[in-house]
Amino acid sequence: xTGVSQDPRHKITKRGQNVTFRCDPISEHNRLYWYRQTxxxxxxxxxxxxxxxxxxxxxxxxxxxxxxxxxxSFSTLEIQRTEQGDSAMYLCASSFRYGQEEEKLFFxxxxxxxxx
Amino acid sequence: DQQxxxxxxxxxxxxxxxxxxxCDYTNSMFDYFLWYKKYPAExxxxxxxxxxxxxxxxxxxxxxxxxxxxxxLSLHIVPSQPGDSAVYFCAAKRAGKSTFGDGTTLTVKP
Numbered sequence: 001x002t003g004v005s006q007d008p009r010h011k012i013t014k015r016g017q018n019v020t021f022r023c024d025p026i027s028e029h030n031r032l033y034w035y036r037q038t039x040x041x042x043x044x045x046x047x048x049x050x051x052x053x054x055x056x057x058x059x060x061x062x063x064x065x066x067x068x069x070x071x072x073s074f075s076t077l078e079i080q081r082t083e084q085g086d087s088a089m090y091l092c093a094s095s096f097r098y099g100q101e102e103e104k105l106f107f108x109x110x111x112x113x114x115x116x
Numbered sequence: 117d118q119q120x121x122x123x124x125x126x127x128x129x130x131x132x133x134x135x136x137x138x139c140d141y142t143n144s145m146f147d148y149f150l151w152y153k154k155y156p157a158e159x160x161x162x163x164x165x166x167x168x169x170x171x172x173x174x175x176x177x178x179x180x181x182x183x184x185x186x187x188x189l190s191l192h193i194v195p196s197q198p199g200d201s202a203v204y205f206c207a208a209k210r211a212g213k214s215t216f217g218d219g220t221t222l223t224v225k226p
Contacts, residue, residue, distance in 0.1 A: 107159030
């Protein structure tokens, strides 16, 4: 169990550029989540997958954001035409869902995005 | 509309004493409540949880209490240790999605 890994750890970009982040979940986990966190706030839900199916996407997420999880393994989160308001920590988490259990999340260390 | 609220941004306690962190929620459909702990430069890590049908769950020094009528839960840490100093997030889960509060920074002084 190597944990959830995210790449890159830090990303600095200019406004208007596209960025892509990668998340590798714990191998046996079937669910994968993306959250966004800004200073002084808790993680904010963006989207989640069960295997390769994207089950829910936040209403707050603009069309500039897209996420994929091909073959139910790793996932990518792309932000097109970045804006300064996109600057945040992007957290990935995975879990194994098998019934009506608590479904605790295992988080990666996050990707810190700074849009200049 | 913030469904999960942690009204105390920070808490400071002396080593060996009890720490009590509080959380309020608005949606009665949440089925599980979880606490996560976060150190700087790391992602949150799971600490303890409670089902909506229970009123108490204990794991070592950590106990979570749930008051459904008040839509309130609390995390008790006793005795508190300096290594417990971190940000604590309350989360409420429904249909797979977890909604987080804004966190409480706990400082345990030696």
